Amino acid sequence: MTRQRAAAVPFPSAEEAWLWTCRMVAGNVYGVPVQRVPEPIPRPCQPMDVAHAVDQLYRRSQLTRDHLAVLGHYGRRRSAPDPARDREARARLLWDEAFGLIAPVLAAKGFILREPAETAVFELV
Numbered sequence: 001m002t003r004q005r006a007a008a009v010p011f012p013s014a015e016e017a018w019l020w021t022c023r024m025v026a027g028n029v030y031g032v033p034v035q036r037v038p039e040p041i042p043r044p045c046q047p048m049d050v051a052h053a054v055d056q057l058y059r060r061s062q063l064t065r066d067h068l069a070v071l072g073h074y075g076r077r078r079s080a081p082d083p084a085r086d087r088e089a090r091a092r093l094l095w096d097e098a099f100g101l102i103a104p105v106l107a108a109k110g111f112i113l114r115e116p117a118e119t120a121v122f123e124l125v
Contacts, residue, residue, distance in 0.1 A: 008044035011112045014103035015080060021050040022075030045111045053105045067098040 011017040024047040054071065057063040070091045074081055081091035106112045 008042045010044055014099045014106050014112050017050050017106055017112055019078055021047040057101055062101050063098055067094050070094040071098055
């Protein structure tokens with residue numbers, strides 16, 4: 001009897017992939033092996049694949065320690081910084097900047113859906 005594997009579903013965004021990674025890694029920290037955490041939706045990657053992509057951006061000096069601090073803090077909180085809160089405004093800027101770099105890497109690997117390019121609006125004269 002062969003077990004059929006469901007098709008992997010890419011994440012809708014890099015943020016979702018990061019928050020999933022943090023959730024899965026947190027389970028591992030608390031003694032639940034990453035592979036054993038129940039996941040209802042099959043994903044195209046492992047949590048460490050996303051973490052590795054972020055690490056490579058840091059090693060190439062594209063992400064800074066400030067970016068990593070924000071990604072780690074809000075990843076543990078499992079939510080993005082709230083731009084409406086004054087205390088989280090700088091964190092939101094760093095968060096957005098980081099995902100501007102992370103998203104293309106994850107999209108190229110097929111981990112997230114490619115966001116449609118902005119369509120140019122032409123005015124006929």
